[in-house]
Amino acid sequence: MSSSSPPLAGVPPRAVPAGPPGPTGKPAIKDNYLNADYGWKSWLFTVDHKRIAILYLLSVTFFFFVGGAFAVLMRLELATPEGDLVQAETYNKLFTMHGVMMVFFFLLPSVPAVLGNFLVPLMIGAKDLAFPRLNLLSWYIYTIGGLFSLFAVVSGGVDTGWTFYAPYSSTYSNTHVIATALGVFISGFSSILTGLNFLVTIHKMRAPGMTWFRLPLFIWAHYATSIIMLLGTPVIAITIVLLALERLFQIGFFDAKLGGDPVLFQHLFWFYSHPAVYIMILPAMGVISEIIAAFSKKRIFGYSFVAFSSLAIAILGFLVWGHHMFVSGQSVYAGLIFSFLSMVVAVPSAVKTFNWTATLFKGSIQLDTPMLYALGFLGLFTIGGLTGLYLATLAVDVHVHDTYFVVAHFHYVMVGGVVMAYLGGLHYWWPKMFGRMYPEFLARIAAVVVFVGFNLTFFPQFLVGYQGMPRRYHEYVEEFQVLNVLSSAGASILGLGYLLPMIYLTWSLYYGRKVGPNPWGAKGLEWEQAGSPPTTFNFERTPLVTEEAYAYPDARPQITARAGHGGRHE
């Protein structure tokens, strides 16, 4: 098992400077960012990107389980064809709040705000993100936005679906639309600030020798993500403003009764919300690149292709939003073009998937927990991506639009993709974040439980959706019961699979085996040059980068990527 392998040769043992004497006279040990300071103030006013990542970890986990609780109630209701557990109105609120919590407050910030925040400066050899105080502000904004939306639930809920389609949301719904949407609006600024911080950091803060083509692919993925965050998020912000104005003053931006056009809302909404899917999946893909390289002990096959495919996804992702409106009265010609472009955007995703698979070839593969999640990602993301092509096909989409087929498709991408990658990344960097190893055996079992539970939950939904079961109903005809019971049973297994890591990861904070700087023997500045956990300013001295990313010793000669020139001030 690699977790017991010694750190790579050549890694200098980290000096542990004795801190200044504490107030009690004993020298206080201040050798990492966790024990550098104590007390709630040192956390709530911190500007250390690593501590802010931990704050995000706590908030994101909270919203994940809130969103999960709504899903549990939905799957319970759907275990029987009759609407016997909750009323239709309650069910509408359940799927709305599940979507709002999961999309805006878990999936969007999960990988970038937790893992990205922690790792971007470490991976490029910087002391912190470019704007540390802005980083802290973004956490506050995010948390306030999340609590704001949660408040809407406690005070009665909202029933529009997470898409807030007008004019139902602006004119007819009698629920707390504005409060919920305002929470989404607020948290959008957190996303913008995070993207801005990553963009500037990656441009300006790279260590000497860390050229663009020596960057880990995790960084390329986050760079592409930050572009989408900056260009997409303001559009959802103004859309929510218009929605609120219509609801408050009956202006008629979107309500056909007042002269507006509901499809304009859908255009504006999906102009953000489709690229937002790539805000979720791109950082997850970055995680997968890191894990596959580390546990195959190989350089990622076709490094520059994988790097540029991230940028291609970021750009093409902005040109496909119309595939959400094939049946909304959008012009046929627009539909044709959006259908074509939606298929084109699958190409860079496929490039990544093939290159990861090729990386495994003749690698020395170790099946530790992070790798189990990464392999799970490969399979599930492939299914999610390929069914996306079905949906991009105009005629097929007419048949399966608004059915469980669509629900299953995006859960394969979002849950089978993003959540698997997030959990894999969390396990992979857990020893870096806290200096302690999680229990490997239990973690492998949990990874398998998640994989099995996930497939049992969502694969039946493809079938039941193809047979014609529409989404967003609390009751259904009896023929669909077998598949729905399977799905509900799978959901309970999946829920267990998510609870397990929360329990043993928390346990490992106190009782986990202490590890050195590089327990996986992985390449990368965060493993080779920083301690576990790292010090407050990450590195003893600014690292000098002299080799490609993933420069694992390989029997065959390396095909080196084109080396970019220039250093940090480029």
Add this chain to the structure above:
Amino acid sequence: MSEHSGPLAHHFDDLEQQHEAAELGTWALLVTEVLFFGGLFAGYAVYRHQYPAAFARASDSLNVQMGGWNTAILLGSSVSMVLAVHAARLGKSRALGLWLLATIALGSAFLGVKYFEYEHKWHDHLIPGPNFQFQGVPGGHEQLFFGFYFAMTGMHAFHMLIGLGLLVWLSRRAFRGDFSAQHHPWIEMVGLYWHFVDLVWIFLFPLLYLIGRHA
């Protein structure tokens, strides 16, 4: 946590890197702002195309004189902002403070004129909502025009308020002597922001007041 020694923040290597980061960050923020206003412009374009006659009628009823004066005032404030940045680069703190004050005065004058314009609209029942009337007729697609008019100019005015707040803060710091020729990062950032807000108005004025005018 942050131990600042002089103007250089702890996580940068040198001032040049710090300035470059701040400048790139400002530009990135402005790109975001372009997309933010872009949603409004897109919506306006769609409905102007859909209801050309109603939009032309509603546009005709705007006060071009007030809009024109405001355009001149705002352009003037951009000039004084440029001069403020110039003074900052030369390290002339007092001139910097005075030019910032001039910018504040012109920006406030703009908002003052805007206030009177809004007040006229209020009197003429041109605020969208149940009481909306255009030339005595309730409803109508003119309401949509005024919806965009208030959303766009309101959002623009809101950005100006943020800018004015920043300018007040900077002018105080300028008179206190916080800035030097080598280090005055906020001045350039706020300058870029102020010019951006002006630029939005340069698009708003013809779109709302001038296009398709025939009165």
